[in-house]
Amino acid sequence: MHEPLHYSDDEIRGVLRDVRVIAMVGASPKWNRPSHFAMKYLQQKGFRVIPVNPANAGEVVLGEKVFARLADVPVQVDMVDVFRNAEAAGPITDEAIAMGARVVWMQLGVVNEAAAERARRAGLRVVMDRCPKIEYGRLFGELGWCGVNTGVITSKRLRSGR
Amino acid sequence: MSEKQPDFGFATRAIHAGARPDATTGARNVPIYQTTSYVFEDADQAASLFNLSTFGFIYSRITNPTVSALEERVASLEGGRAAVAAASGHAAQFLAFFTLLEPGDEFIASRALYGGSITQFVHSFPRIGWKATLVDPGDPENFRRAITARTKAIFVESLANPGGVVVDLEAVAAVAHEAGIPLIVDNTLASPYLCRPFEWGADLIVHSTTKFLSGHGTSMGGVLVESGRFDWARSGKFPSLTQPEPAYHGLNFHETFGDFGFTMKARAVALRDFGPAMAPLNAFLTLTGIETLPLRMDRHVANALEVARFLEVHPRVAWVSYAGLDSSPHRERARKYLPRGAGSVFTFGVKGGYQAGVRLVEACQLFSHLANVGDTRSLVIHPASTTHRQLTDEQRAAAGAGPEVVRLSVGLESLDDLLRDLDRALAATG
Numbered sequence: 377m378h379e380p381l382h383y384s385d386d387e388i389r390g391v392l393r394d395v396r397v398i399a400m401v402g403a404s405p406k407w408n409r410p411s412h413f414a415m416k417y418l419q420q421k422g423f424r425v426i427p428v429n430p431a432n433a434g435e436v437v438l439g440e441k442v443f444a445r446l447a448d449v450p451v452q453v454d455m456v457d458v459f460r461n462a463e464a465a466g467p468i469t470d471e472a473i474a475m476g477a478r479v480v481w482m483q484l485g486v487v488n489e490a491a492a493e494r495a496r497r498a499g500l501r502v503v504m505d506r507c508p509k510i511e512y513g514r515l516f517g518e519l520g521w522c523g524v525n526t527g528v529i530t531s532k533r534l535r536s537g538r
Numbered sequence: 539m540s541e542k543q544p545d546f547g548f549a550t551r552a553i554h555a556g557a558r559p560d561a562t563t564g565a566r567n568v569p570i571y572q573t574t575s576y577v578f579e580d581a582d583q584a585a586s587l588f589n590l591s592t593f594g595f596i597y598s599r600i601t602n603p604t605v606s607a608l609e610e611r612v613a614s615l616e617g618g619r620a621a622v623a624a625a626s627g628h629a630a631q632f633l634a635f636f637t638l639l640e641p642g643d644e645f646i647a648s649r650a651l652y653g654g655s656i657t658q659f660v661h662s663f664p665r666i667g668w669k670a671t672l673v674d675p676g677d678p679e680n681f682r683r684a685i686t687a688r689t690k691a692i693f694v695e696s697l698a699n700p701g702g703v704v705v706d707l708e709a710v711a712a713v714a715h716e717a718g719i720p721l722i723v724d725n726t727l728a729s730p731y732l733c734r735p736f737e738w739g740a741d742l743i744v745h746s747t748t749k750f751l752s753g754h755g756t757s758m759g760g761v762l763v764e765s766g767r768f769d770w771a772r773s774g775k776f777p778s779l780t781q782p783e784p785a786y787h788g789l790n791f792h793e794t795f796g797d798f799g800f801t802m803k804a805r806a807v808a809l810r811d812f813g814p815a816m817a818p819l820n821a822f823l824t825l826t827g828i829e830t831l832p833l834r835m836d837r838h839v840a841n842a843l844e845v846a847r848f849l850e851v852h853p854r855v856a857w858v859s860y861a862g863l864d865s866s867p868h869r870e871r872a873r874k875y876l877p878r879g880a881g882s883v884f885t886f887g888v889k890g891g892y893q894a895g896v897r898l899v900e901a902c903q904l905f906s907h908l909a910n911v912g913d914t915r916s917l918v919i920h921p922a923s924t925t926h927r928q929l930t931d932e933q934r935a936a937a938g939a940g941p942e943v944v945r946l947s948v949g950l951e952s953l954d955d956l957l958r959d960l961d962r963a964l965a966a967t968g
């Protein structure tokens with residue numbers, strides 16, 4: 377186990393506010409896989425999520441065509457969400473840098489410090505060992521609905537939307 | 539990456555955690571969502587909710603906004619990751635074990651427990667195929683010696699009911715973790731204000747919120763809290779958390795929800811299928827109670843210490859078992875684990891045995907003779923003739939509930955009135 381990473385709520389909120397198009401590497405067509413959950417949730421919150429997975433290239437998942445590699449994605453991608461292990465996150469990060477993404481996000485349990493450093497040097501923002509679905513839910517008022525300690529304490533009313 | 543954000547203080551969280559102003563109406567206090575069910579936005583959102591792929595409300599057996607606010611508040615006060623509430627403390631215990639155990643599994647419990655928990659473990663759980671082994675918690679090695687290949691958890695009360703016993707949480711947690719199993723702590727009698735079991739290595743906490751958290755004797759309830767730090771995958775002992783769960787269409791809770799997977803599974807399977815949900819009104823009353831928890835606990839502890847000192851020198855009292863007294867063998871552990879005081883529930887032995895105990899409770903005019911603890915009102919009971927009646931003599935003695943034992947839950951009244959009432963009742967025992 378590694379030491380937990382710390383990101384301020386403002387940092388994460390900033391990333392989620394800033395991003396519109398997400399390429400999700402490792403997105404699964406199976407409904408009960410975590411990546412499928414995250415993809416569907418983020419779509420409902422207004423993100424466009426483009427699945428990248430060589431095993432399912434050409435199929436349609438949740439209304440989006442699946443691409444084999446990041447380089448095949450034909451639209452500008454703001455953020456690359458890595459649903460793969462730490463080792464695979466290395467080359468995926470390099471592809472994210474090459475394609476001009478602004479954020480690399482590695483999923484819960486995925487930490488690759490060397491890749492993160494390369495991305496930061498190239499001017500990208502990096503989040504590791506977090507799930508964008510869970511963070512969105514936590515910061516925008518939904519995660520407390522299932523008893524999670526969001527750490528959010530405020531006397532301000534929640535505004536709907538991002 | 540940046541520095542960790544400053545944490546809010548305990549008293550602030552007791553009032554605010556889980557309760558931001560209502561998004562729609564701006565209501566400052568948490569509304570009582572007295573509804574069974576919630577309208578779906580459309581068929582697709584409904585499907586997402588049932589699949590757990592989005593957060594939201596379906597049916598109040600599983601989630602309810604008032605209850606969720608309470609869950610988040612207790613999780614925050616314990617320093618935990620997530621919590622699920624239940625209709626009672628016993629129901630919260632059931633949710634914990636149902637989420638952990640398979641038929642044929644075992645767990646080890648301290649024998650210094652609330653009598654009802656011993657009955658639940660020893661008589662009712664075996665009918666579901668779970669075996670509890672009770673051990674003397676005085677020596678943490680007793681837990682280690684009782685571990686078998688099927689042992690999946692250790693269960694203790696931080697401050698035991700009724701006996702003034704303080705368990706060495708840090709040592710017992712180490713025993714549990716060496717065996718790759720979680721430590722479950724019932725923190726009911728201490729409350730998170732007096733004891734923070736997660737800081738000593740506990741992995742799950744259960745509460746009967748019926749007691750100090752609701753605090754006014756109004757509402758039954760329980761909460762199960764998860765620390766978020768136990769590695770469910772490492773030992774391979776918890777397949778129903780770390781492998782596809784047939785009770786939820788093959789969902790892998792650990793992988794999908796990470797450090798709150800245990801709570802999600804307790805809710806989506808155990809609470810859904812057995813149904814012991816907390817009522818929204820009870821959640822509201824408990825939230826209101828918790829707002830003053832720090833103030834109340836300070837006063838409970840101050841009154842309890844004075845009552846214990848008074849009894850210790852009383853001629854009709856044989857002994858007093860309060861971990862806050864310098865004479866208590868648990869004093870050192872209490873200093874470590876309960877630095878703000880050893881709670882307000884404790885026992886003493888009245889001279890004259892069973893009959894004297896019965897006479898004492900009947901002679902009280904201010905202390906109420908009833909089977910609860912953690913009320914604003916002072917309470918008294920004679921366990922041998924009531925709560926611990928179903929146990930054998932040996933079990934009663936082991937649980938600190940022998941024939942001469944009287945249990946007090948010292949409330950928030952004027953101290954002089956409490957001392958006068960006890961003095962008069964003790965006089966009636968002779």
Ligand SMILES: Cc1ncc(COP(=O)(O)O)c(C=O)c1O
Pocket residue numbers: 626627628629652654655695699724726727745746747748758759760910911
């Ligand atoms: C320490 C302890 N745990 C659990 C319980 C059970 O809680 P409930 O009565 O809310 O089911 C009690 C109740 O007395 C208790 O004192």
